[in-house]
């Protein structure tokens with residue numbers, strides 16, 4: 001029998017559709033949990049959630065076009081209750097209910113054009129789209145910073161990933177043709193206009209499998225916290241630019257040096273973007289990549305090869321973007337170099353025995369929000 005269409009005359013049961021984009025961080029990596037700075041853009045790729053509330057049920061049944069099985073999430077779910085991809089949805093349900101939001105049961109379907117595991121923040125896009133849909137269903141409208149903190153709570157305390165706020169703030173505050181200067185201490189978001197002219201911004205997905213990403217991410221975070229403790233500071237944000245010199249331990253020195261120099265590069269990059277100095281921005285991206293490779297040690301052979309090949313092809317700059325240990329490289333390249341990179345770089349990388357990368361031109365897109373149901 002054909003399924004009945006949702007009853008749009010009954011308040012609270014019509015389909016709610018929400019969208020949230022992924023992000024590419026132009027610069028400022030592993031600075032968020034150190035109360036530092038970053039300069040991301042939201043992408044024009046993202047995740048869409050359709051939710052049909054059903055007040056008669058006390059669970060949410062979620063299905064995704066990327067997964068073969070649907071997941072049933074009891075409304076009273078608690079950390080550990082749901083694992084796998086469904087944990088990101090369940091974590092949002094849990095975080096909302098913990099703050100007293102009366103989330104209704106219902107059916108949720110999820111679709112996405114963001115590659116998973118490419119370092120483009122597919123998890124935060126899912127969380128932000130789910131939160132937008134569920135808060136609309138509960139007839140509440142928290143502001144974007146509150147939503148970002150709820151998404152982070154879902155990820156930290158339900159999923160168990162000790163991540164910062166970079167991805168959620170990027171997804172929620174995204175603006176067309178705009179980069180976002182994020183301050184993770186005040187949670188202030190300053191728009192920086194992006195006028196690339198004929199210059200291209202490319203995302204190159206290494207398509208290399210990630211290994212022990214969660215463990216390595218956690219160890220970098222712990223090292224930063226330890227470095228701050230040795231310097232008697234609440235976080236590395238409170239340390240002056242070359243305060244890392246006071247650390248005796250070589251690993252902690254290099255971890256802290258990455259964070260402190262990266263914060264400086266973020267501000268210089270925002271200034272370069274405002275001044276239209278794209279070669280200058282490219283040089284800062286290269287310096288950021290070197291710092292992630294040598295001091296923070298989060299790049300891989302494949303990622304380094306992609307960044308190096310892009311530079312040799314005439315890019316202004318290239319750097320790994322995201323948490324590291326695989327994922328994607330963001331490249332800023334004049335038109336001719338961009339064309340060379342698109343046609344020749346995948347062959348060059350594949351010839352080295354690495355997975356064939358994909359090259360996608362990107363532009364800054366709008367942030368998460370509700371869509372009119374069609």
Ligand code: GAF
Nearest residue numbers: 029030163164165166322323
């Ligand atoms: C991942 C995390 F989720 C972010 O919070 C951030 O730390 C990033 O890695 C590194 O800058 O995307």
